[in-house]
Amino acid sequence: MEVSVRLPGTLRRLETLIAERGLKRSAVLDPADLAARTALPERTVLTLLRGGAAPEDTVNDRVRLRIHTLAQGYLARSGKRMSDLAADISQSLGVSDYWARQVCDGRKMPSVELLHGLVRFFDVEDGEAFFTASADEALNRALLPALHRLERAEQDPVQALLDRYGVSGADLRSHGSISRDQLERVLEGVLRSVLPAEGETHR
Template sequence: MNESPPPLPETLARLDAQIAEKSLDRGEVLDTRALSGRTALPEGEVRALLDGEAPRDDKVDDRIRGRVRTLYEAYLAESGRRPADVCREVAARLGISDKWARSLLNGDKMPNVPDLTRLAEFFHIDQGTKFFTDPAAVALNGALQRTLRELEGTAEDGPLLKFTTRHGVITLALRGRRLTPRKQEALALMLESLLSGEEAER
């Protein structure tokens, strides 16, 4: 059975200890915008939690609707697709009308559990419905665990992490955790080639 992660304050204390020990930039390691994207939490809320502020009180319904809307808006921005096309596809996936799908995606209506499960699948959310229902501190804490394991040396190293830590480029290694293994491998090979070429010219 997997152990539960430590609470957020402990995670942040351990992260800050590693950041200080390795002389890293806290803003780069704990990238507010990236964490917001990974958790569907507003940047301001992520920043407040990273600064040690108490999480704000919220209702589960508001939490779910807000995260669905945030995911939808991020998906539109990243994919460049038209809202009408996305609503139509979601409606087909959920077996509902386009109008109801639009209301769900805009956060105007509350999805039921089956719809929420299918929305998690549509947006490729590994955590399933927990992604939408976990309190903000729990969601952020979960997103920070990978970073903590990498800094403490307990994560399973990907190709980019192995390469960049070997060359002392810690912040690039941390940013690379958002790339797929194939993209990490390609970037590591490209950097290896560039560095090898520089050494040959000396």
């Protein structure tokens, strides 16, 4: 992953591509989605997207907050209770239910070994760095794939059209995941880009 590029540079490049392509900014820089993917508070993501600085914190603060955020997201998606999650972590990591609940509540700091176990349990990318990276580093990591996708699309007019209409390759491969109207608009744009206008000839 392109870790040498800092967040301000990534944001500048994304803003330029968004403007050039006529894309919806919220489709690329969605604070709620980025907050969920980074386990950062949405207000922090908004501040960083606007060029501000995240609140100062310690590594321990980051780890506790991100585990707590992941736990809350897990409960919201699964419909389970905290006691269920604690029991699952207890069984998976070989720790007590009490310890698991304290960690998920953000009240206890896990050891490096147990943090590694939580990486596996929550299936997060970037390993322990997901929990320990500063807010700007975490957000930058989450934005780089979108930046690379848009930069690749500069060399591919069809991909650029798909991006403009918010359609991914996965959408086209998935049955029923793209609406008829959306598909018609994409195909219309593709045809306009490859067929000569009336009165013109192929070059």
